Amino acid sequence: MSPAAPALVAVRLRVNGRERVESVPPRLLLSDFLRYRLGLTGTHVGCEHGVCGACTVQLDGVPVRSCLMLAVQTDGAELTTVEGLAPGPDRLHPVQEAFRQEHGLQCGFCTPGFLMTVTAFLRDHPIPSDQEIRRELAGHLCRCTGYQNIVRAVRRASVLLATEKARERAGTP
Amino acid sequence: MKPPVFEYVAVASAEEALAELAAHGDDAKLLAGGQSLMPLLNMRLAAPGRLVDLNRVGSLSYIVERAGGVAVGAMTRQRAIERSGLIGARVPLLAEALPWVGHTAIRNRGTIGGSLAHADPAAELPGVAVCLDARFTVRGPAGERALAAGDFFRSYLATALAPTELLTDVWFPPLLPGSGSAWIEFARRHGDYALVGVAAVVTLAGATVSAARLALVGVDAVPVRPAAAERLLVGAPLSPESMAAAADSVQRSIEPSGDVHATAAYRRHLAGVFTVRALTRAGERARRL
Numbered sequence: 001m002s003p004a005a006p007a008l009v010a011v012r013l014r015v016n017g018r019e020r021v022e023s024v025p026p027r028l029l030l031s032d033f034l035r036y037r038l039g040l041t042g043t044h045v046g047c048e049h050g051v052c053g054a055c056t057v058q059l060d061g062v063p064v065r066s067c068l069m070l071a072v073q074t075d076g077a078e079l080t081t082v083e084g085l086a087p088g089p090d091r092l093h094p095v096q097e098a099f100r101q102e103h104g105l106q107c108g109f110c111t112p113g114f115l116m117t118v119t120a121f122l123r124d125h126p127i128p129s130d131q132e133i134r135r136e137l138a139g140h141l142c143r144c145t146g147y148q149n150i151v152r153a154v155r156r157a158s159v160l161l162a163t164e165k166a167r168e169r170a171g172t173p
Numbered sequence: 174m175k176p177p178v179f180e181y182v183a184v185a186s187a188e189e190a191l192a193e194l195a196a197h198g199d200d201a202k203l204l205a206g207g208q209s210l211m212p213l214l215n216m217r218l219a220a221p222g223r224l225v226d227l228n229r230v231g232s233l234s235y236i237v238e239r240a241g242g243v244a245v246g247a248m249t250r251q252r253a254i255e256r257s258g259l260i261g262a263r264v265p266l267l268a269e270a271l272p273w274v275g276h277t278a279i280r281n282r283g284t285i286g287g288s289l290a291h292a293d294p295a296a297e298l299p300g301v302a303v304c305l306d307a308r309f310t311v312r313g314p315a316g317e318r319a320l321a322a323g324d325f326f327r328s329y330l331a332t333a334l335a336p337t338e339l340l341t342d343v344w345f346p347p348l349l350p351g352s353g354s355a356w357i358e359f360a361r362r363h364g365d366y367a368l369v370g371v372a373a374v375v376t377l378a379g380a381t382v383s384a385a386r387l388a389l390v391g392v393d394a395v396p397v398r399p400a401a402a403e404r405l406l407v408g409a410p411l412s413p414e415s416m417a418a419a420a421d422s423v424q425r426s427i428e429p430s431g432d433v434h435a436t437a438a439y440r441r442h443l444a445g446v447f448t449v450r451a452l453t454r455a456g457e458r459a460r461r462l
Contacts, residue, residue, distance in 0.1 A: 006179070006180045006181065009181065025178075026179060026181030026224070027175065027176045027177065027178055027179060027181075029175065029176070029215075032175070048174040048175075048215050049174070049211075049212035049215055049216060050208060050211070050275075053276070053278065056278050059281075062252070062278075063277060063278040064278050064281050064282050065208075065279065065282070067215065068207050068208055068211040068212065068282065069207060069211070069282070070176075070181070070207075070211075072181055072183070072226075073183075073226065073228060117277065117278060120277075121277070135363060138276060138362065138363040138364055139275070139276025139279070139364055
């Protein structure tokens with residue numbers, strides 16, 4: 001006999017800068033909460049046991065697997081999903097732009113996870129070595145690209161981000 | 174793949190966690206970083222009636238100097254330990270092994286106490302703790318007790334923790350002067366559990382080995398300290414011959430099992446090769462001091 005469903009739990013959190021208040025069952029995964037409750041289907045669900053990296057989001061600024069967290073655990077948290085990266089509808093985030101330029105994706109299923117890891121990685125390591133890039137990407141599976149273009153995309157992203165920072169410092173748009 | 178139904182409580186202190194365990198016993202399961210338990214729940218390999226979430230227990234997250242060594246709170250994130258200057262300087266073996274644990278996103282959530290209490294026989298942190306003779310503090314209904322890392326791991330995913338007990342603190346003793354350490358492992362993909370991992374600490378007095386410690390993971394149901402191999406190294410210079418003898422002793426003392434990832438013979442082969450590599454690197458680091 002299965003036990004009665006436990007009571008719903010209220011959570012209040014910010015997702016991509018927007019305040020959200022929801023009532024969730026304790027067993028609801030963060031990945032499913034984002035997709036089905038908030039309609040943020042950019043977060044993809046692959047293996048559901050932490051191996052593939054497709055569901056990676058940023059929790060208080062650091063990448064985590066959303067399939068290995070419960071929605072109830074995010075009360076009070078600040079979440080960023082792939083929908084929160086681009087500065088506007090007509091502009092991509094520099095890391096997204098680099099993936100586009102270097103053909104760092106084919107089917108795109110794994111891409112949101114890569115983007116959430118790479119944006120945090122380049123914040124901490126603005127000029128990474130190839131070895132550091134490859135080690136960081138090892139937490140994400142891509143079945144299309146063979147990874148070469150993804151490594152190139154990360155290299156280009158570090159250049160684009162540095163250029164953007166230099167422009168900001170110079171006060172030019 | 175969704176977790177089964179469970180009750181959920183987020184406790185704010187170790188005392189509240191202990192009260193939950195006392196009230197619910199075997200039916201309750203502690204949730205630390207969740208990087209091992211959540212997959213088990215998703216795959217329905219675990220079905221606790223009540224999840225006791227420790228992630229709001231801030232008092233169990235710290236890295237501090239204590240009694241000449243370094244103490245780490247059980248709920249300290251692996252990523253915080255990896256980036257700690259104190260750990261890098263005083264417990265370099267732990268700092269070297271941590272990047273092998275999962276991936277950045279895993280270590281951002283995973284905790285030292287969660288990994289130790291989960292006790293996977295191929296995990297890095299239990300091997301490091303056993304090699305360094307870490308002391309674990311465990312709290313239960315009758316109060317606190319201290320356990321040596323070597324007495325904590327009992328079998329595959331099984332520890333000395335009673336269902337009513339909570340691992341709260343891990344203390345790493347100071348290394349003897351003149352000590353170098355090294356971690357060597359092989360996994361099919363970076364971040365996977367090790368096929369075999371070897372930890373070594375070599376202490377030199379001049380050119381002579383005054384103490385040597387080895388620990389292996391992935392070769393038995395618990396981390397293994399090959400005492401006979403350690404004894405072979407002490408009292409002589411660290412040489413290709415002495416390391417080969419130690420590796421031979423290691424290979425004869427272990428009984429690894431084979432699986433889809435590697436045969437028993439291959440694991441035994443790796444254990445010997447990595448024993449030499451870990452000792453070599455630890456010896457080089459000891460000489461540089």
